[in-house]
Amino acid sequence: MQVARWEQRTRKLSRAFGSPYLACYFLGSSILLLNVLRSHCFTQAMVSQPKMEGLDNHTTYFLGLVLLGGGIVFVLSSFFALGFTGTFLGDYFGILKEARVTTFPFNVLDNPMYWGSTANYLGWALMHASPTGLLLTVLVGLVYVVALLYEEPFTAEIYRQKATRLHKRS
Template structure:
């Protein structure tokens, strides 16, 4: 389904906007033109929620038990294998995201050349953050190597980490937002909000744990010296 729709003037025009109701107005508009029970939309929402949950649960289990490292005979091989699974899950998430957008109506206000250019810019920025994060961290650093005992000498602070915390997550979010804007998709915008919220929860869950891993490493190094 790819028809375009115009939103209702539920905020009373630019001169009479009730800002207390603006967010509710926008959400009502977005949801009013979507079928929330469409299978592609449900699949996209499930993959968005599942992926960070999966890799955090598996990584913490590995950090506590070292079961994956023992099963694969090496923490590096175990980390590479988990990274491969995460990549496949992210491909599935992107596929479900795209299918959900294509099966829902477009937003007329975004179906124009200026919005298309904005979408390209967002994709460019997002891709820059994702790729530069990957090159700064390496494969094991990107895919939870610290949970496997594969630690760097210190936490990375070079670009893009000197610009924003967790650039991999926010770069990915920018990519989804750009993809949604390119397709003039209210469904894509709503799913991008979900991506951002899930990543925010993941950051709250991951950062203290990762910081503690490196604190323990620094403490051990200090005692040895």
């Protein structure tokens, strides 16, 4: 997020890569790789710790599976609705959609990528009956809440400005 805000103020990544699209693809790929590392560390932390007996049952496992499935639906449908640059902070690079996306899954849930990802971690933690996983899921959710405190107003403002510019032209 800080790198994206820095880019939005300075455009230094766009200049270094010769294109805002290439710079966004670079940042997005870096974020994606860091997410893979985070998921790996999350899993390793869970499996290396003892299970919680109260969670180690078929009902909890099934609930975890449902959360994981729902999370995957929200994450993938968000990605398909936004595309790569929309998912990975393209708006900070000046890469905007025609209008803010309001179709599924955004018409069901605000910020479905973040909440779907959180559901994935929660589901995974429940499936592993992991108190460590539950704690880490809370941490991931809190990080997303903080990110949204910065990202939501920014996104709303840039699309408001874009609508104002388009309205003045017509």
